[in-house]
Amino acid sequence: MSKRIQDFKIVNKASAGGNCLLTLLPLGTPDLHDITPGQFVQVQALAPEVLLRRPISVCDVTPDGHLILMVKPIGNATRHIDSLAVGDTLNLVLPLGNGFDTSDMQGRRALLVGGGVGVAPLVFLARALTAAGASVDICIGGRSAADIAGIDSLFVPDAHLHFATDDGSAGHHGLVTSLNAFSADYHRIYCCGPTPMMKAVAASARNRGTDCFVSLENMMACGLGACLCCIEKTVRGNICVCTEGPVFNINQLLWN
Numbered sequence: 001m002s003k004r005i006q007d008f009k010i011v012n013k014a015s016a017g018g019n020c021l022l023t024l025l026p027l028g029t030p031d032l033h034d035i036t037p038g039q040f041v042q043v044q045a046l047a048p049e050v051l052l053r054r055p056i057s058v059c060d061v062t063p064d065g066h067l068i069l070m071v072k073p074i075g076n077a078t079r080h081i082d083s084l085a086v087g088d089t090l091n092l093v094l095p096l097g098n099g100f101d102t103s104d105m106q107g108r109r110a111l112l113v114g115g116g117v118g119v120a121p122l123v124f125l126a127r128a129l130t131a132a133g134a135s136v137d138i139c140i141g142g143r144s145a146a147d148i149a150g151i152d153s154l155f156v157p158d159a160h161l162h163f164a165t166d167d168g169s170a171g172h173h174g175l176v177t178s179l180n181a182f183s184a185d186y187h188r189i190y191c192c193g194p195t196p197m198m199k200a201v202a203a204s205a206r207n208r209g210t211d212c213f214v215s216l217e218n219m220m221a222c223g224l225g226a227c228l229c230c231i232e233k234t235v236r237g238n239i240c241v242c243t244e245g246p247v248f249n250i251n252q253l254l255w256n
């Protein structure tokens, strides 16, 4: 199915890691099967001084046909989304972006690494990889226990979760890259989180010669390839993260 503008009804609100978790029911066309892990939606926030839609990752598409979004309230748009109640509607443009490559993972091991709202796209990715017959380890990093509270309940039970916090208040005390799980062998590594985390994961993958994909969160405006404000410098030149990403093989990026 092609890109569409669609209303969704908020049917549940919860929180995880200090973020707002919205469960959305599609109105009109109920089919969400065309959405793949790593894609994002552009959310309309009808708040004062918010002109443009905001990009938010697809956190999950549940087997019973709900779309889950995880939103960190940091500015006018995300605070407005956070203030919405069960029964309110949200207007989305979807599905956008390329998504993660989950091909050839049957019977293989995947490592998923995330932090902050970068955890969001890994939830749907873990569901897809385990359904495809992959074994999935997930390493989640946060500053303290509050950043990872409730995150475990988002993931499919088959996934193996490992947590690290900067202050040691929950899980392993240290950076996510110092978790034991991190040193095992994997067919592919997937990462979404703060840029320093993604660069550290990319460097580790490169050293080990492991295939690695990262999901970038460059600032976006149109989300459709028209305004060029989300450009990333790559080995193929300057390209739009909104249409050719947000997921990139690290070999494509000019990261040291």
Ligand SMILES: Cc1cc2nc3c(=O)[nH]c(=O)nc-3n(C[C@H](O)[C@H](O)[C@H](O)COP(=O)(O)OP(=O)(O)OC[C@H]3O[C@@H](n4cnc5c(N)ncnc54)[C@H](O)[C@@H]3O)c2cc1C
Pocket: 040, 050, 054, 055, 056, 057, 058, 070, 071, 072, 073, 074, 075, 076, 077, 078, 079, 117, 120, 121, 216, 217, 218, 219, 220, 246
């Ligand atoms: C592909 C993609 C997926 C995303 N997925 C999620 C998600 O699942 N959940 C979520 O909460 N957020 C996500 N974001 C970030 C989200 O789009 C921004 O936080 C949001 O646009 C901020 O809008 P605002 O009006 O609330 O804040 P603004 O007032 O626009 O910004 C508040 C502050 O956040 C900074 N900021 C805004 N956008 C970004 C960004 N992309 N990266 C880093 N800093 C930013 C601004 O510079 C400013 O300092 C994603 C971004 C991208 C590009």
Ligand code: FES
Pocket: 219, 220, 221, 222, 223, 224, 225, 226, 227, 228, 229, 230, 231, 240, 241, 242, 243
């Ligand atoms: S956000 Fe406009 S081109 Fe990517």
